[in-house]
Amino acid sequence: xxxxxxxxxxxxxxxxxxxxxxxxxxxxxxxxxxxxxxxxxxxxxxxxxxxxxxxxxxxxxxxxxxxxxxxxxxxxxxxxxxxxxxxxxxxxxxxxxxxxxxxxxxxxxxxxxxxxxxxxxxxxxxxxxxxxxxxxxxxxxxxxxxxxxxxxxxxxxxxxxxxxxxxxxxxxxxxxxxxxxxxxxxxxxxxxxxxxxxxxxxxxxxxxxxxxxxxxxxxxxxxxxxxxxxxxxxxxxxxxxxxxxxx
Amino acid sequence: xxxxxxxxxxxxxxxxxxxxxxxxxxxxxxxxxxxxxxxxxxxxxxxxxxxxxxxxxxxxxxxxxxxxxxxxxxxxxxxxxxxxxxxxxxxxxxxxxxxxxxxxxxxxxxxxxxxxxxxxxxxxxxxxxxxxxxxxxxxxxxxxxxxxxxxxxxxxxxxxxxxxxxxxxxxxxxxxxxxxxxxxxxxxxxxxxxxxxxxxxxxxxxxxxxxxxxxxxxxxxxxxxxxxxxxxxxxxxxxxxxxxxxxxxxxxxxxxxxxxxxxxxxxxxxxxxxxxxxxxxxxxxxxxxxxxxxxxxxxxxxxxxxxxxxxxxxxxxxxxxxxxxxxxxxxxxxxxxxxxxxxxxxxxxxxxxxxxxxxxxxxxxxxxxxxxxxxxxxxxxxxxxxxxxxxxxxxxxxxxxxxxxxxxxxxxxxxxxxxxxxxxxxxxxxxxxxxxxxxxxxxxxxxxxxxxxxxxxxxxxxxxxxxxxxxxxxxxxxxxxxxxxxxxxxxxxxxxxxxxxxxxxxxxxxxxxxxxxxxxxxxxxxxxxxxxxxxxxxxxxxxxxxxxxxxxxxxxxxxxxxxxxxxxxxxxxxxxxxxxxxxxxxxxxxxxxxxxxxxxxxxxxxxxxxxxxxxxxxxxxxxxxxxxxxxxxxxxxxxxxxxxxxxxxxxxxxxxxxxxxxxxxxxxxxxxxxxxxxxx
Numbered sequence: 001x002x003x004x005x006x007x008x009x010x011x012x013x014x015x016x017x018x019x020x021x022x023x024x025x026x027x028x029x030x031x032x033x034x035x036x037x038x039x040x041x042x043x044x045x046x047x048x049x050x051x052x053x054x055x056x057x058x059x060x061x062x063x064x065x066x067x068x069x070x071x072x073x074x075x076x077x078x079x080x081x082x083x084x085x086x087x088x089x090x091x092x093x094x095x096x097x098x099x100x101x102x103x104x105x106x107x108x109x110x111x112x113x114x115x116x117x118x119x120x121x122x123x124x125x126x127x128x129x130x131x132x133x134x135x136x137x138x139x140x141x142x143x144x145x146x147x148x149x150x151x152x153x154x155x156x157x158x159x160x161x162x163x164x165x166x167x168x169x170x171x172x173x174x175x176x177x178x179x180x181x182x183x184x185x186x187x188x189x190x191x192x193x194x195x196x197x198x199x200x201x202x203x204x205x206x207x208x209x210x211x212x213x214x215x216x217x218x219x220x221x222x223x224x225x226x227x228x229x230x231x232x233x234x235x236x237x238x239x240x241x242x243x244x245x246x247x
Numbered sequence: 248x249x250x251x252x253x254x255x256x257x258x259x260x261x262x263x264x265x266x267x268x269x270x271x272x273x274x275x276x277x278x279x280x281x282x283x284x285x286x287x288x289x290x291x292x293x294x295x296x297x298x299x300x301x302x303x304x305x306x307x308x309x310x311x312x313x314x315x316x317x318x319x320x321x322x323x324x325x326x327x328x329x330x331x332x333x334x335x336x337x338x339x340x341x342x343x344x345x346x347x348x349x350x351x352x353x354x355x356x357x358x359x360x361x362x363x364x365x366x367x368x369x370x371x372x373x374x375x376x377x378x379x380x381x382x383x384x385x386x387x388x389x390x391x392x393x394x395x396x397x398x399x400x401x402x403x404x405x406x407x408x409x410x411x412x413x414x415x416x417x418x419x420x421x422x423x424x425x426x427x428x429x430x431x432x433x434x435x436x437x438x439x440x441x442x443x444x445x446x447x448x449x450x451x452x453x454x455x456x457x458x459x460x461x462x463x464x465x466x467x468x469x470x471x472x473x474x475x476x477x478x479x480x481x482x483x484x485x486x487x488x489x490x491x492x493x494x495x496x497x498x499x500x501x502x503x504x505x506x507x508x509x510x511x512x513x514x515x516x517x518x519x520x521x522x523x524x525x526x527x528x529x530x531x532x533x534x535x536x537x538x539x540x541x542x543x544x545x546x547x548x549x550x551x552x553x554x555x556x557x558x559x560x561x562x563x564x565x566x567x568x569x570x571x572x573x574x575x576x577x578x579x580x581x582x583x584x585x586x587x588x589x590x591x592x593x594x595x596x597x598x599x600x601x602x603x604x605x606x607x608x609x610x611x612x613x614x615x616x617x618x619x620x621x622x623x624x625x626x627x628x629x630x631x632x633x634x635x636x637x638x639x640x641x642x643x644x645x646x647x648x649x650x651x652x653x654x655x656x657x658x659x660x661x662x663x664x665x666x667x668x669x670x671x672x673x674x675x676x677x678x679x680x681x682x683x684x685x686x687x688x689x690x691x692x693x694x695x696x697x698x699x700x701x702x703x704x705x706x707x708x709x710x711x712x713x714x715x716x717x718x719x720x721x722x723x724x725x726x727x728x729x730x731x732x733x734x735x736x737x738x739x740x741x742x743x744x745x746x747x748x749x750x751x752x753x754x755x756x757x758x759x760x761x762x763x764x765x766x767x768x769x770x771x772x773x774x775x776x777x778x779x780x781x782x783x784x785x786x787x788x789x790x791x792x793x794x795x796x797x798x799x800x801x802x803x804x805x806x807x808x809x810x811x812x813x814x815x816x817x818x819x820x821x822x823x824x825x826x827x828x829x830x831x832x833x834x835x836x837x838x839x840x841x842x843x844x845x846x847x848x849x850x851x852x853x854x855x856x857x858x859x860x861x862x863x864x865x866x867x868x869x870x871x872x873x874x875x876x877x878x879x880x881x882x883x884x885x886x887x888x889x890x891x892x893x894x895x896x897x898x899x900x901x902x903x904x905x906x907x908x909x910x911x912x913x914x915x916x917x918x919x920x921x922x923x924x925x926x927x
Contacts (some may be wrong), residue, residue, distance in 0.1 A: 032554070037553050058516075059557075065341060123345075124452070129407045137458045138401075145416050149412045156444065160343065189406070
């Protein structure tokens with residue numbers, strides 16, 4: 001396959017960036033999208049041009065490190081992570097536009113690499129169960145209903161990639177937030193901190209500059225782990241209950 | 248020989264008769280674990296936890312701990328030590344600790360809970376693990392691991408890890424390769440992710456509490472030694488390029504494994520050996536470096552462009568049946584058109600007792616031999632053999648769910664393995680519900696790592712090593728669902744209890760940035776980076792990495808020979824020379840520069856690769872995933888030589904141009920009898 005790539009190049013956080021056009025040939029449909037970029041980088045290196053910086057790590061669709069807006073969509077045309085997107089989703093001769101995540105709360109570091117540390121700070125604000133090491137009760141002493149445990153698991157599969165934020169016209173992280181609130185809120189262990197957790201996490205979310213949710217649903221449509229939109233309903237419900245409790 | 252505690256020594260220290268690696272190493276003094284406990288095995292860890300001195304809460308605040316790596320072991324240790332009140336600083340190369348490669352583990356985590364009443368116990372988990380590791384692990388460490396396993400599950404459940412449950416709300420289990428009980432706890436095919444998120448959240452809680460300081464996108468490039476003790480690290484901020492020194496009372500490395508030395512592996516792209524290797528060069532022994540686990544159920548290689556391999560959870564072997572066509576002429580037929588009588592379910596045939604659930608090394612080798620015999624399936628791929636001759640081989644065997652689908656229904660299979668099937672479909676473009684998957688072994692986990700004593704302290708005082716980065720628990724092979732167990736046991740329970748014995752002597756004399764040892768370590772790093780940037784050659788770091796990977800897989804992979812290993816050592820030495828004269832790194836050192844990052848890691852892999860080959864050359868026996876063609880039984884099974892090799896090979900750095908020094912730690916089993924493994 002031969003492709004034309006329009007890639008966002010930006011030297012660092014403070015420099016201006018621009019789209020630059022490259023061509024690559026000899027791309028196999030079995031390559032992952034990132035392997036295609038590896039190939040481009042080898043070619044750039046040979047030509048003496050600095051390779052394109054992009055984030056990636058596990059290349060198994062689970063670490064959440066890879067990103068990229070591909071033709072305006074987070075992770076590209078398929079509902080998957082960029083590392084699991086394969087070139088068979090494109091045709092020879094295609095022009096592909098590759099940009100970093102678009103959101104004020106994810107500032108650009110270089111080229112296609114952005115800073116997602118705001119997600120860590122949201123977790124720090126309450127996205128955990130306060131269980132000290134070494135004092136846990138016997139695991140089976142607190143049964144968890146199977147359907148609730150299943151739902152908790154299904155939303156706990158969020159990989160924190162930030163695709164939901166990049167997809168949202170408001171730059172909201174409500175899907176990420178809702179997934180964590182629902183994961184912990186569905187389990188018996190998560191109940192004691194349930195309502196303080198939602199207040200604290202929403203507070204931090206807003207403080208980081210993420211936008212509000214207006215139920216557009218782009219986040220869930222783009223989520224590579226198919227986190228359902230109703231976690232946002234759960235988030236709002238828990239927040240409302242917390243408000244009624246005066247928290 | 249009987250001991251006072253009533254146990255019996257079941258083997259004698261080995262006397263090595265063969266010396267294949269003569270000329271490639273020098274022999275150092277024998278090594279012993281200076282803090283190894285004795286007494287009845289079931290009491291050793293309990294007693295040690297009591298014997299180790301305490302550090303009172305007011306003093307903990309005055310003690311600084313550096314933890315490098317924030318996966319299961321590092322993240323759990325940071326959470327626990329932070330909660331205990333120490334000042335902890337953590338470092339990871341990713342943008343968030345939540346990305347550590349522990350997250351990619353799929354299948355599960357073992358624990359001797361005996362919830363199924365099928366005869367499980369701490370002792371049985373201990374026994375299975377030592378046997379699975381082909382009697383090349385330390386019994387003290389493995390027993391402790393088995394003992395802590397049950398606590399891990401309690402801890403994780405309390406943190407909200409959503410393990411699979413039965414309808415009554417209690418935890419579910421499944422079985423894994425190499426064992427006959429159901430002791431594996433799991434969260435569908437994403438157990439590692441859920442456990443890691445648990446540890447990460449516990450650690451972030453401490454960040455908020457102010458006990459843990461988190462440095463992301465930081466890479467450790469040197470360890471700082473003062474008076475022989477580890478007192479800090481030198482890091483590079485991967486965003487700004489700033490070289491910084493961080494000082495502490497103790498340093499913990501929890502930096503994972505080095506499987507990426509093979510280039511193609513199931514490791515994350517960033518997984519590297521640099522932290523461990525820099526420590527090795529400063530005096531930390533590297534133990535059993537040639538012990539690599541080859542995982543049997545990976546998606547096969549399709550071509551030269553590939554950057555990594557993807558593992559399909561071993562749990563698939565619970566329901567999937569592995570076969571190849573009996574007749575090589577059927578290799579490119581649609582598998583659905585091959586009738587039952589023309590299929591060879593080779594694992595079930597050769598190993599009737601364990602069938603498709605034989606341990607990883609056995610399953611891997613069996614698949615390789617089928618393909619070597621021309622019975623492999625999938626695309627023809629080009630290979631170069633030991634004599635430099637090119638050949639075309641099919642590297643794949645079928646993993647077939649037809650029978651499981653007819654028994655459980657497609658929905659039943661989907662519920663158990665959904666994400667794995669999706670992943671397979673995405674990567675291969677084939678639907679595994681309709682046609683059997685193709686799998687082939689790939690490099691997965693390394694059992695070798697920095698040598699540690701029972702307290703997880705390396706041969707450098709004050710440098711502790713946890714999780715995959717140390718060598719101690721898995722021996723020559725690793726059973727399924729035991730890596731997550733080790734990471735979390737070390738992080739949550741072992742290290743926090745052993746490190747206090749060391750820290751009870753602290754706080755140590757304060758040092759500052761101007762201390763000559765600190766300045767020297769920092770200068771070393773700066774000069775090294777400068778050297779990478781100024782070679783000005785023609786080849787990318789990646790191209791050297793790929794070449795190293797091909798050498799390692801061909802000569803130090805699933806099957807090794809004396810001739811092959813000697814050849815590999817020569818090739819690697821040439822590659823190292825080429826690296827230092829022909830490397831090309833563009834860009835500058837004061838910004839994010841991924842080529843520069845790779846260069847530093849690749850040269851460390853090259854040096855490690857040479858040591859791996861020397862270790863493999865010395866060990867003229869087959870055990871676990873390490874198969875020396877010169878040492879096999881009449882029917883082609885791995886043959887150990889306990890009389891010669893029942894030792895840990897701990898290698899000391901012999902200087903830039905010197906030979907590595909081999910220290911042998913005898914493996915003496917008192918609570919378990921050494922036997923030849925058999926899964927037939």
